[in-house]
Amino acid sequence: MFKALVLDKSPEFAAAIREVDDGFLPPGDVTIDVDYSTLNYKDALAITNRSPVVREWPMVAGVDGAGTVRESSHPAWRPGDRVVLNGFGVGEKHKGCLAQRARLSGDWLVRLPETFTTRQAMAIGTAGYTAMLCVMALERHGLEPGEGEVLVTGATGGVGSVAVALLSKLGHQVVATTGKSAEAPYLKALGATVVMDRAELSAPGKPLQKERWRAVVDAVGSHTLANACAQTRYGGAVAACGLAQGADLPATVMPFILRGVALLGVDSVMAPLALRNEAWTRLARDLDASLLETITREITLSDAIGTAHALMAGKIRGRVVVRTAD
Ligand SMILES: NC(=O)c1ccc[n+]([C@@H]2O[C@H](COP(=O)([O-])OP(=O)(O)OC[C@H]3O[C@@H](n4cnc5c(N)ncnc54)[C@H](OP(=O)(O)O)[C@@H]3O)[C@@H](O)[C@H]2O)c1
Incomplete structure (x- = not known):
């Protein structure tokens, strides 16, 4: 038996820590002992039943x-290998990792870089890996330090905190926006x-404004992204990855057609394996591990439901790692 944070709808929604057995696990060719998971914005949406994240x-x-x-019947993986899983619909349509054990497809796994502990990998999590994908997208567009x-935006959040740390370490001049002035x-x-x-940035603005940013990592969407x-x-x-303010984009085409601004969409969930491996390799090189500790707080599985509500209420700073052992 092992513990898992189970979401059910029978018919009322309920979230609870339950003791389950291997029969509860979905099909898959790799079973992992999960050391750490994490709470991302999407996890908090699912656990608080705020939006239709869960589809099974x-x-x-x-x-x-x-x-x-x-256990593994996948050719790439053997017992004892250290792995990290981000997305691929896990926790949405395939049973997820806020549990002591998970069964997954070996095709979804990334080998954990030597430099990271499993705790550090989850301190980064989807939020941090998405921040890295945003930086890589901006670099592919030509961004270099000193420009x-x-x-x-959303700078004290998970994506934002890691983006600030990464960009600064890479030598960029970073301007962070936040609703939490005490966190300056x-x-x-x-x-x-x-x-x-x-x-x-969050109120409706003019279609073209004074030029300031060489590049943007936006986790917020809506008027903030438009401005x-x-x-x-x-x-x-502008690398757009989030919707913390809203999923709308009340903008005009003016910045794109008069200033040649590029709006780069960033998705972490279905990103191909090559891009994931590159992102994790870059994180191992470009993220300051001591800053990662500053960003992170640790909770246990039994704290996860309460903390998900706090995250939705905007009360959490940085990243939350979830230790699965009691
Ligand atoms: N595209 C992808 O694959 C992908 C991957 C990961 C995350 N995301 C998305 O990225 C966003 C951030 O994720 P996260 O894990 O970093 O979440 P998070 O830790 O909750 O951070 C979100 C931050 O956004 C800011 N914010 C919240 N409500 C806001 C509002 N009404 N107006 C303006 N800013 C607001 C807050 O920062 P301040 O208090 O500092 O302003 C908050 O800390 C989410 O929308 C998430 O769904 C997308």
Whole structure:
């Protein structure tokens, strides 16, 4: 028997820590002992039943997991291998990793870089790996250090915190926007040179505004993304990955057709394996492990439901790792 955070709808929604056995696990060619999972925005949406993230019931929550292979019939994986899983519909339509054990497809797994513990892998999690994907997308568009200010929105969140730390370590001048003014010292410690009140970007704005940003990592969407595009310099790029303010995009085409601004969509869930491996290799190289510790707090499986509600209420800073052992 092992513990899992089970979401059920029979017919009322309920989230609970339950003792289950291997018969509860879905089909898959690799079974892993999960050391750590994490709470991403999407996990919190699922656990609090805020939006239709879960598509099969009952579900085990947890879009991310890191641990050790226990059993494998997949040619790439052997017992004892250390692996990390992000997305691929896990925790949405395939039972997830907020559990002591998970059964997954070997095709979804990434080998954990030597430099990371399983705890560090989950301190990064989908949020941090998505931040890396955003930085890589901006680099593919030509972003180099020393070219001007790079804006990060939703900066005290998981994606935002890791994006600030990464961009700063890579030598960029990072401007962080936040709704939590008291967290300015935290953002400066991560490497932000300027901290702005998110209210400056979150209200409806003009289609074209004063040019400021060389590049943007946006985890927020809605008016914030529209204003970020309207303030991006000629030829700059905006990596859009989130919707914390809203899924709408109340913008015009003006920044794109008059300033050649590029809007780069970033998806972590179905990103191909080659891109994932590159992102994890880059994280091992470019993310300061001591800053990762500053960003992270640890909870246990039994704290996860309460913490998911706090995350939805905007009360959590940075990343939350979930230890599966009691
Ligand atoms: N595309 C992908 O594959 C992918 C992967 C991971 C995450 N995401 C998305 O990225 C977003 C961030 O994820 P996360 O895990 O970093 O979540 P998170 O830790 O909850 O961070 C979200 C941050 O957004 C800011 N925020 C919240 N409500 C806001 C509002 N109404 N207006 C403006 N800002 C607001 C807050 O930062 P401040 O208090 O500092 O302003 C908050 O900390 C989510 O929408 C998530 O779904 C997408």
